[in-house]
Amino acid sequence: MPHYSFYLPLTFLPILLVGVYFLFEDRLASSRLCLAFWVASLILIALVGFYVVQDHALYDYFKGYYHGGRKIVRNLDVLYDEACYGFTNFPLFAYLFVPLANLPKELSGRVFYLIGYFFLLPLAYWLVVASKVKGWKIFLVLALLALNGPLDYSVWLGNTTQIVMLFVLLAFFSLDRGWDWLSGILLGAGGLIKLPLVLPSGYFFIRGKWKVVGGGLLVAGAALLLSLTLIPFQINSTWLERCVLMMADNPTAAYNNQSLSGFLARIFMPGNYGWDPLTPTPAYIAASNIGGALLALPALYILIAGRKDERMTFHRAVEFSIILVFSLLVSPIAWTHYFVLLLIPAAMILGNPERLPYRNGMWILLALSLILLSIPKDLSLALFEWSESALMLSPQFIGGLLFYGLLLWTWEVSRKTQTARRAADVL
DSSP states (O other), X not given: OTTSOTTHHHHHHHHHHHHHHHHTTGGGOSHHHHHHHHHHHHHHHXXXXXXXXXXTOOHHIXXXXXXXXXXXXXXXXXXXXXXXXXXXXXXXXXXXXHHHHTSOHHHHHHHHHHHHHHHHHHHHHHHHHHHTOOTHHHHHHHHHHHTOHHHHHHHHHTOSHXXXXXXXXXXHHHHHTTOHHHHHHHHHHHHHHSGGGHHHHTHHHHTTOHHHHHHHHHHHHHHHHHHHHHSOHHHHHHHXXXXXXXXXXXOOOOTTBOSHHHHHHXXXXXXXXXXXXOOOOHHXXXXXXXXXXHHHHHHHHHHHHTTTSOOOHHHHHHHHHHHHHHHHHHSSOOBXXXXXXXXXXXXXXXXXXXXXXOOHHHHHHHHHHHHHHTOOHXXXXXXXXXXXXXXXXXXXXXXXXXXXHHHHHHXXXXXXXXXXXXXXXXX
């Protein structure tokens, strides 16, 4: 398909297999048949996935993970140059890639792609299960996943976003089962890999879910202890300065930065759409401060107004998702592929486990936001070249704004429904 990567038809395969499973779920009720189906699916995915890596793909893997895995045990001094070459989310994370980095480069890329490719199978399965969609909505959710531009971009780049997305899904499934410690551990691991997940994970601290908080702190504490033990302080300091703080103070106007800072940088500092941090102008600073405050107010409102609400798993998921969208929008960097994470709350809204009385406007808002959130990167670039409008470079940001509004609306409907049901129970 135009504007998608070479990998799109291959991404379809594991998602299609999950669709086949749910289509014939009743006939696969036998544990032996079910096991045979999944084993056969994994074998098919392995055979297809091992031979499809293109030379020009997996940029994030080779620039970051592969390079970091080689240098973390060979030459620490060349990590995190001015371009942050060897970036692996945080320095300790590079140790996970040492086994792959010791393989020949081409073979290493194939193995890494295959690992991410395998994860698409449980990702598709748990997106359906955790969202509790039924009937034709199962296949709608799977189609939205298969055609999601940010997911296609993550696969092409050789990133780990789809793996982190599975962590978040399993965290909410665990929370629904009362496995709070496991939920916290999964969210903590996700937050270490994708920094915009740190703020929404802190939501559970505000809500007093101490076991979830404990699980997250367990992961964070272990990572901190190992980092201080295994990684020289200077390397940690260089990573923090060059790969985190520099981006926080200086906006990046790159087409694939879909945060508020990227959106405003493209408007107030046009003409430079690369990845180099820019010196902010007074107009940008003023707009950024106002925009950030306007986005923060609804999030603060739900945290304060909803502190005494009865919080079922769905309601918690909506509140968490509001903070997640807020975090993505105000983060200094929110790469395009991060926005595939918003398919989780979108699927939960479609599942509607609490049978909330959605209004027609909510369905329209959901459709519009999903269209914008799902636009592939190359299509937004093509629209930009055609229109010469910087707005065309921000589909995920604009879609994120619409989705933010939808989640706030859903939260209000959920809250009113809970109040009405409690009143009915009293009567």
